[in-house]
Amino acid sequence: MAEEATEKTRREQIDRQAMPQQDPKVRAKNFDEVPLGYSPETAVKEAERCLQCRNPACVTGCPVGVDIPGFIHHIKEGEFTEAIRNLWGKNSLPAVCGRVCPQEIQCEQKCILAKKGDSVAIGNLERFAADYEREHGSGALPPKAEATGRRVAVIGSGPAGLTVAGDLILKGHEVTVFEAFHKPGGVLIYGIPEFRLPKAIVAQEVNFLERLGVKVVCDQVVQRTVMIDELFEEGYEAVFIGVGAGLPTFLDVPGKNLIGIYSANEYLTRANLMKAYRFPEYDTPIIRGKNVVTLGAGNVAMDSARTALRLGADSSRIVYRRSRAEVPARIEEVHHAEEEGVEFHFLAAPTRFIGNERGRVVGMECERMCLGEPDESGRCRPVPVEGAEFELECDLVIVAVGAGANPLLTKATPGLKLNKRGYVVADEKTGKTTKKGVWAGGDIVTGSATVILAMGAGRIAADSIHDYLTWGW
Amino acid sequence: MFKLVARKEMSAGTVILNEIEAPLIARKAKPGQFVILKANETGERIPLTMADSDPEKGTITVIYQVVGKSTALFKTLQVGDGYQDVIGPLGRPTHIEKVGKVVCVGGGTGTAVMYPITRGLKEIGNHVIAIIGARTKDLLILEDEMRAASHELHVCTDDGSYGHHGFVTEVLGRVLGEEDIKLVVAIGPVPMMKAVSKVTKEYGVPTLVSLNPIMVDGTGMCGGCRVTVGGETKFACVDGPEFDGHLVDYDELTLRLQGYREDEEHCYNEFCVSAA
Numbered sequence: 156m157a158e159e160a161t162e163k164t165r166r167e168q169i170d171r172q173a174m175p176q177q178d179p180k181v182r183a184k185n186f187d188e189v190p191l192g193y194s195p196e197t198a199v200k201e202a203e204r205c206l207q208c209r210n211p212a213c214v215t216g217c218p219v220g221v222d223i224p225g226f227i228h229h230i231k232e233g234e235f236t237e238a239i240r241n242l243w244g245k246n247s248l249p250a251v252c253g254r255v256c257p258q259e260i261q262c263e264q265k266c267i268l269a270k271k272g273d274s275v276a277i278g279n280l281e282r283f284a285a286d287y288e289r290e291h292g293s294g295a296l297p298p299k300a301e302a303t304g305r306r307v308a309v310i311g312s313g314p315a316g317l318t319v320a321g322d323l324i325l326k327g328h329e330v331t332v333f334e335a336f337h338k339p340g341g342v343l344i345y346g347i348p349e350f351r352l353p354k355a356i357v358a359q360e361v362n363f364l365e366r367l368g369v370k371v372v373c374d375q376v377v378q379r380t381v382m383i384d385e386l387f388e389e390g391y392e393a394v395f396i397g398v399g400a401g402l403p404t405f406l407d408v409p410g411k412n413l414i415g416i417y418s419a420n421e422y423l424t425r426a427n428l429m430k431a432y433r434f435p436e437y438d439t440p441i442i443r444g445k446n447v448v449t450l451g452a453g454n455v456a457m458d459s460a461r462t463a464l465r466l467g468a469d470s471s472r473i474v475y476r477r478s479r480a481e482v483p484a485r486i487e488e489v490h491h492a493e494e495e496g497v498e499f500h501f502l503a504a505p506t507r508f509i510g511n512e513r514g515r516v517v518g519m520e521c522e523r524m525c526l527g528e529p530d531e532s533g534r535c536r537p538v539p540v541e542g543a544e545f546e547l548e549c550d551l552v553i554v555a556v557g558a559g560a561n562p563l564l565t566k567a568t569p570g571l572k573l574n575k576r577g578y579v580v581a582d583e584k585t586g587k588t589t590k591k592g593v594w595a596g597g598d599i600v601t602g603s604a605t606v607i608l609a610m611g612a613g614r615i616a617a618d619s620i621h622d623y624l625t626w627g628w
Numbered sequence: 629m630f631k632l633v634a635r636k637e638m639s640a641g642t643v644i645l646n647e648i649e650a651p652l653i654a655r656k657a658k659p660g661q662f663v664i665l666k667a668n669e670t671g672e673r674i675p676l677t678m679a680d681s682d683p684e685k686g687t688i689t690v691i692y693q694v695v696g697k698s699t700a701l702f703k704t705l706q707v708g709d710g711y712q713d714v715i716g717p718l719g720r721p722t723h724i725e726k727v728g729k730v731v732c733v734g735g736g737t738g739t740a741v742m743y744p745i746t747r748g749l750k751e752i753g754n755h756v757i758a759i760i761g762a763r764t765k766d767l768l769i770l771e772d773e774m775r776a777a778s779h780e781l782h783v784c785t786d787d788g789s790y791g792h793h794g795f796v797t798e799v800l801g802r803v804l805g806e807e808d809i810k811l812v813v814a815i816g817p818v819p820m821m822k823a824v825s826k827v828t829k830e831y832g833v834p835t836l837v838s839l840n841p842i843m844v845d846g847t848g849m850c851g852g853c854r855v856t857v858g859g860e861t862k863f864a865c866v867d868g869p870e871f872d873g874h875l876v877d878y879d880e881l882t883l884r885l886q887g888y889r890e891d892e893e894h895c896y897n898e899f900c901v902s903a904a
Contacts, residue, residue: 335715335847336845337666337673337712337713337715373713374713374714374715375652376715376716376718376847379656379716379717379718380652380653380656380715380716380717381652401847401848401849402848402849403849403850403851405851405854405861411861412854412856412861412880412884414883414884414886414887415887417852418850418851418852420849420850420851421844421850421851421852424844424845424849424850425844429672429673429844430670434891435891435894435895435898436670437670438670438671438672438697438698438895439672439673439844440888440891440892440895442887442888513883513886514880514883514884514886561847561848561849562848562866563847563848563866
């Protein structure tokens with residue numbers, strides 16, 4: 156008993172292990188990862204902090220239900236292989252989640268230690284386990300169920316699609332993922348920058364699925380190159396639509412089409428997928444502004460503003476129409492952005508973009524806002540303040556104010572019910588759409604959200620697809 | 629890998645024809661649609677409207693002018709080599725219907741894109757008058773093909789080295805004055821499409837043009853190809869590439885096409901130097 160008490164005290168006295176990271180001034184000039192990862196010793200020490208609760212609240216905060224105390228226990232024991240196997244039981248992309256999940260509002264927020272101090276660094280530990288396996292692991296694969304001979308088509312190789320593929324391949328089904336781009340990963344590859352999620356890691360996560368037997372075919376735009384009904388004719392019995400939101404929103408103000416005004420999608424796709432940050436080694440160019448303004452304050456806006464710094468901006472500003480309290484981005488991303496020198500201008504919105512005689516943006520006129528009554532999203536509606544206009548000089552504007560539903564597939568698929576805003580209507584509990592044999596999940600159903608929520612939707616749909624293949628619709 | 633099965637050099641090597649093995653695309657491609665091509669790992673994604681497609685052979689054909697690094701790179705591909713990525717068919721197909729007498733105007737390499745549409749309009753029963761033009765005789769392409777695809781063909785050169793000495797708009801003006809034309813389709817450099825639309829507007833003849841803005845993804849997710857048509861923002865890759873010629877903001881398109889001028893010149897010069 157005394158031994159237990161001593162052990163408990165010793166554990167409680169361990170501080171949350173800090174994640175080593177690149178110095179802000181240095182990292183604002185390179186595309187290397189900001190957090191450097193735990194060493195095995197640090198990971199074990201952090202894992203000791205976990206109280207191994209009998210009724211772990213952290214698990215309830217995880218959209219895919221990872222057995223958090225389970226994998227952490229293995230790390231504590233130095234059983235790193237067992238840790239990753241435990242993780243793979245619930246999460247097929249742990250290297251991704253360990254990096255991009257907003258743990259601070261999910262598992263870590265629920266951690267019992269968070270009540271009085273710092274939570275267990277669950278995200279850092281997940282990342283450690285995945286990275287260790289990638290760098291030192293044997294390459295052995297988790298076991299698959301017996302082959303069922305049933306075929307599933309997954310449309311979109313983003314987080315939702317990859318999760319469906321990973322779940323169903325382990326259950327013994329044949330899975331083919333159809334990707335429109337020339338490389339798989341969806342937002343993981345075009346949206347999230349290299350310095351938050353290295354593309355080599357995404358490639359390895361996809362490769363893991365391929366080694367399990369998932370076929371990934373790129374350059375296939377479903378409802379253009381190949382049709383959903385053809386897939387059924389070819390013998391696929393279930394189709395999952397995970398095509399993402401993918402329709403950029405622009406602000407309808409004068410000058411919106413000046414050269415140097417990008418949607419965040421275009422800016423990030425050039426930088427991340429087409430590697431324009433390595434131009435001219437890579438052929439795709441990108442405008443490298445000196446005075447950059449990013450409109451919006453979500454994660455995508457943070458990614459854009461931080462990328463602009465790395466591409467040589469002298470100043471990178473966020474202009475947001477609400478206040479700091481309403482900022483939707485992950486706290487950690489806002490924090491990293493500010494450390495690197497991104498400036499925040501709150502309660503401001505553009506009324507006009509100003510261009511020069513060559514059609515390039517040189518500035519924007521803004522109005523000041525104040526917060527009025529809440530709108531349908533529950534957030535205070537910004538209201539312009541009369542007579543408080545001002546001008547900002549800028550040569551690059553990135554519009555990161557949200558994305559809508561890309562209609563390329565949805566509008567071309569009869570029988571697939573869409574809501575008023577063009578998102579696919581899917582049952583919350585199963586992911587089933589109104590078209591028989593077709594499921595959907597992720598941003599194309601919910602609107603822009605997060606990687607982990609898309610994965611959660613993928614998990615739900617995969618379970619439902621498996622039931623369908625086993626028992627029927 | 630999308631293999632090259634045939635290759636032809638035209639216009640003193642400045643215009644190249646590539647027939648590419650892409651069976652899935654060939655099966656679905658319709659006139660007016662385009663593909664996105666990427667030569668290799670570091671290459672750009674660029675759009676080219678298809679000049680032809682053969683569903684039985686499983687091939688598509690593109691014809692492009694060498695204007696920068698990417699097209700210069702494509703030119704180096706020989707039969708048996710391949711493009712790393714070809715994506716399509718993208719864009720809305722041309723709406724082809726029988727309306728009576730139509731005029732198809734092709735400028736420069738725009739004639740390559742005009743060709744399948746001209747053929748389609750003739751096949752459905754329209755009386756097709758084709759007008760093709762180029763700066764000089766050497767830059768004229770597909771003359772025989774366009775003659776076969778139309779009922780009458782007029783050829784123009786800016787310098788008078790072949791055919792009518794003058795712009796396509798001069799011949800067009802004459803035809804519009806003499807015939808009851810129900811539709812004009814014009815594909816070529818932006819100034820040409822703008823000029824054609826100006827002429828047809830005076831005669832009140834519906835006009836379609838095929839726009840060529842800079843593109844990255846081609847599936848409507850980035851907005852890089854946005855154009856203003858009738859005061860509204862449209863994406864050329866999913867709403868077009870064809871639009872009502874009388875409503876297009878050509879001046880804005882012309883400016884936006886210059887967006888990467890310096891980078892493009894730098895890359896092209898470097899490529900030419902290293903190739904030499």
